[in-house]
Amino acid sequence: MRTCGIQIDYTKMMAACIGPEHGIRPAELRGIARRGRTAALSVAAAVRTGGLGFSKLPFAGAVADEVRRVADEIAGEVDTFVVLGIGGSALGAAALHAALAHPFHNLLPREKRNRRPRVFVLDNVDPEFVAGAIDLLDFKKTAVSVVTKSGGTAETLAQCLVFLKEMRRRLGTRLTRRRVVVTTDPERGALRAFALREGYRLFSVPPDVGGRFSVLSPVGLLPAAVSGIDIGALLDGARAAHDACLAPGLAYNPALLLAALQHISCVERGKTIAVMMPYSNALAGVADWFRQLWAESLGKRLDRAGAVVHAGQTPVRALGATDQHSQIQLYMEGPADKVITFLGVRGYRRTVRIPAAPPGDDALDYLGGATMDDLIGAEQRATALALAEAGRPSMTITLDRISPRALGALLYLFQMQTVFAAELRGINAFDQPGVEQGKRLTCAMMGRPGYGALRRGIARSDRRCASRCALSL
């Protein structure tokens, strides 16, 4: 088996290390192993029959080739690439960029970005944010990627209308056509119809791949390729993880192991909050992406049997060492309702040597001659140890190095972990019924035809809660 350079250490989850109240006993892991085995066989069967959509993405070499071709074309013609998308249509792209591009990519002059475009992900309809971005843009040298799996996402369509009007005005229809790429459903949706009429380049999100599982589809691959990231290596890492995640037993299947640990923690130890704490600014985007994957897949009212369960565990993103100065007091002494997953890096891609301190300064002395790599590594180990001493469980996932291959493996691992977690909990990972009401209410409030009854319902709600409770200052 090819290795992905990822190690999972769950010593500090276990009772032998942190005590029986909050730690997990080996018997508990053995107890869940049989259900885990069933889940693994069921998932493997789904994979074999093509029933697990995202599991096919690492093998879609032809798609990757086409993505690369279009990306290189775009990169040769523009200096800015703007992604208009939200949720699954944005978070994966942002995670890849944060992990694999220079931390200040957009601020570097062109020659220092390998002459690849700047990348902006506009994932909100805050007018100050969008207008601020437009202030920056030279539309003559800008390409736009419109990404909505359903083809109907209000925010993305609104942004799309704004940008296309601007581009047509400044570039004309023909040049605009060269500067727009659309990624959407291969058959349905308002955006697909629109793109076909206008002649924009089109990529598909396979129908059986949900938005939060789409990072290894063109949704994530295209922006990554535009900024120069090696998407071939990304998919190679995902393929390697795919193999590992099909192993039938907890002892060998890292995704199943992680799912089992979180499941026991949440259901048996009251750890309702799953903190993901990379000790790396570059991996902060992965924690944000994971937040949607974990929350939206597992936060379900009903289980598969139709029972009302209100399942789910709240994923929280933290950053080391930064959030030691923000959250660690709470993590150490507050309610014992958290499991922390540290993401560590064995070999950072840059080294910063700390110079010697001026003589006579003991407080500074010990830092001199060390590297920042040493310091941040020590802080991570110290934090995990302090938490363990306080009976607070954690696990650590360490990447040998942040690389496209390791990222592909990590993202795939987390997706499989989510699928297994849903299996263990007996829920459907792949729907999101809870988001519909907000969308319907938005359409009604915006005066969309066909929503009149709902508009009247809103007025009734307003009257019911009419005894307004408010205070001003």
Add this chain to the structure above:
Amino acid sequence: MRTCGIQIDYTKMMAACIGPEHGIRPAELRGIARRGRTAALSVAAAVRTGGLGFSKLPFAGAVADEVRRVADEIAGEVDTFVVLGIGGSALGAAALHAALAHPFHNLLPREKRNRRPRVFVLDNVDPEFVAGAIDLLDFKKTAVSVVTKSGGTAETLAQCLVFLKEMRRRLGTRLTRRRVVVTTDPERGALRAFALREGYRLFSVPPDVGGRFSVLSPVGLLPAAVSGIDIGALLDGARAAHDACLAPGLAYNPALLLAALQHISCVERGKTIAVMMPYSNALAGVADWFRQLWAESLGKRLDRAGAVVHAGQTPVRALGATDQHSQIQLYMEGPADKVITFLGVRGYRRTVRIPAAPPGDDALDYLGGATMDDLIGAEQRATALALAEAGRPSMTITLDRISPRALGALLYLFQMQTVFAAELRGINAFDQPGVEQGKRLTCAMMGRPGYGALRRGIARSDRRCASRCALSL
């Protein structure tokens, strides 16, 4: 009373709106009113006798004048201002910048930033992040602000040594002196001694102002003033909020009201998670800053009587409308363990008009002719309403407009809310004993003299947890 342009609507917290299981009954608010009154009187007394350190900051006009003078001097000489700080020494500055500067300030050419410097807050010792930042810098045109209240923060000192060496090498000692400002304790600490010896400009963090309460001290004011923010207006808003937050009763004291609502939610309704969800990218920094304030103040093992309570409520930052596509499924259908505080904006500082859609596209039609301001406002109201229909409590704090004055009021309000929350819970808001062990372990691991016994202790811990539980892929 001068108004700050902030309205708090807590209708959707109440049982009359969302039902008795998760909603609060007026009798419960009345029940806590007496303890609230006691808390308010006690806090007012502390303010009068100068015992509440941060409450004096809005009145420190002379300090603000000096900050402004130094900031203008710096801004006239450099094009980049780098803040080396972490936790309370960084989050306030970052919050002010995100709220009040252009959303892409650092990417704008100088003329479009009012010829004020770019501002970077380097709040981590990730070597990839720090080296990446150094890649960007022209040290001849860079000033550095070193901020550590205690004067001993390892991360900040490490960064300080790195930057000073670089600056001395390129600029020489004399010019470096002009380009460094230090903000630290007025009497003690390694950094103060160092700064005095080297002749760097010094600002003080008053000893009775904790890091997470220091945004309205030079810690936050100096970077804000450098980028051109009106710090006078900031303090003016804080003074206006100060008055409001001394009112003796729940019905009139917004900070006490917010504290009471969160207290009942957490202690009586199991809402262990407090989500802060601005519908504004500009206010996302406020939510990050609040996260430290709320977590570190209230997450305490012991109450004032010495009882073991493991108090605290986990603050989570979300962003609207973005996180509707990431978290709302969980917020709607998952465990009923959250209160959401929306931060809204009545008048955004920019307007983006959504053009008409091409004819025949119903899915796009309803957006055409509306503004993004309309859309994001509708999404916020729709989300709050959908949550309320599902019995999920929320409150909404609306700013008429994001301005320095409103920000000063908001930040002050949240600090007072935190003080009241601690009073209601019977804990000390102002210490953070839980962070010490991690710091000691870090010193030991980094070989600091005087930590030998702890180093040996770590080795013993390692042996105890020696049956490593690990898996690779």
